[in-house]
Amino acid sequence: MPLYLKELSRAVAADGEARPAGGIPLSLHDGLAARLDRLGAAKLTAQVAAVLGRTFAADSVAEIAQRHPAAVTADLSTLEAANLIAPVDRGDRREYAFTHALLQEAAYDGLLRNTRRTLHARAALALESLRPDLVAAEPEILAQHHELGGDPLTAARYWLMAGQRAQSRAANLEAIAHLGRGLEAIAQAREWTDGEALEFQLQLALGQAAYVLHGPAHPRTVEAYARAQDLVEAVGDPELRGRVLYGIFSGYHFASKLDLAEPPARLMLELAMRENRRGDLCQGYRMLGYVAFFRGEHAEARRRFTALADTYHPEDHGARAYHFGADCLVAGEGFHAVSQAVTGDAAGAIARAEKNLHFALTLQHPASLGWAYAAACYVRYFADDPHGALGLAEEGEAYCIEHNVGSWRPHCRLFALWARGRLEGRKDRVAQVREAMGAASAGNKLGLCLFRLVLAELLLRQGDGEEAFNEAELALEDVNQTGQRVFEPQALLIRARSLAALHGEREAVREAFAVAEAIARAAGAAPAERQARDALAELS
CATH class of the missing domain: 1.10.10.10 (Winged helix-like DNA-binding domain superfamily/Winged helix DNA-binding domain)
Structure with missing residues (x-):
């Protein structure tokens, strides 16, 4: 029986003994209040x-x-x-x-x-x-009581604990909610004894959770890290300083602002060397390796990633993954493998990516494993291996959905669509790639030119040379605007192929492939160089 009917029956049964003066209650709330009064x-x-x-x-x-x-x-x-x-x-x-x-x-x-x-x-x-x-298991309950009891600063401390606990379980959506409540509580506090240091920790944790859930370049991530930077002087802890430097770097890096990303990366490495902080040293190598990789400086990138691997110790540095978006070794090895694939060492790249994936599985850190899957997919793409990419991409996308890893899900989906498009030739893959590109761009501008190149490749296979050419041109424009030279050889190659599909003037097509070959050779991108050279031979 519904609760209202039960209460109505009780009120009728009371019949004068203890019935409220107003008679039968007009609402369920009145009936329940009447029961309590008795x-x-x-x-x-x-x-x-x-x-x-x-x-x-x-x-x-x-x-x-x-x-x-x-x-x-x-x-x-x-x-x-x-x-x-x-x-x-x-x-x-x-x-x-x-x-x-x-x-x-x-x-x-x-x-x-x-x-x-x-x-x-x-x-x-x-x-x-x-x-x-x-207190240990559900600090949010204490936070609510302190907040409603008129002590917002203590409430904020418990909201911080709740957010950090949620982060440790990779429950980043829950963490963001708790940390947001903590910041609201801070705003209500009249006494500001250690409020700045507390706000710093809340903003830092919020940036870390938003990084994983929404992406490093998402406004919420950038705003949280920017505010943490404003407050960093209130905190003398070098460990927290390192986390902020990485957050600032990530905001610039994933927004494709490599020139702005480099200074905090160099500062991280400089301070880590000066203070002999090996954990931050790993992060400094990682950050500078990222910058070099996207600039197409493969030798420098691999030098940094090798130094990272030589410095890293799982027992000392593995737990830092929750504060730096991903485990630094998994991050570095993933990029190292992609660099190998771009420059033509497909076998070495695949072996490194598989080893990295196995290591990431042992860490039980969703964002790290999400990237390991995405990196393995990038390797298979540059190795021109759609069969190998398909299983990895589908498994990676399913994992990212299950564990709410928003940053890397679109990348896994992209390569699943690329592999299916290559193997099945279905035309609906183009629309799906556009959808994946839109999802990826919401929190990450880095690597989006490659999405356009995958799209252009599928368009070419469908016989739409004009649209493929347009996408390749947009990808090159993105490369020139952001400095992501690592994708330039592939972009020039697909542009030349698109021009050939449009039956452009033979000399213009020849020149396009010649430029692609020269740029690929200078960049050390052996596969792109070889494909451009083969195309030129066919035109002779």
């Missing part, structure tokens, strides 16, 4: 219990009500007899639950605002004293 002294116990939530422990109620446990136990028996609460099996602890959420709500709503505030403040202290297990 409880006498037990009503206050129900209201104190309601402050704790739907489920509560007898000792906590006694502590908050500041009454003798025996008196509270008697009131709880009254509430149980009235079918307002029911015992819950929690082992040694005597716990109860309201029999319906609306009963708890009605009891809570009957409290005056000042009384609620006092009781929430007492609840926070009681739970800290009686339930250390709850």
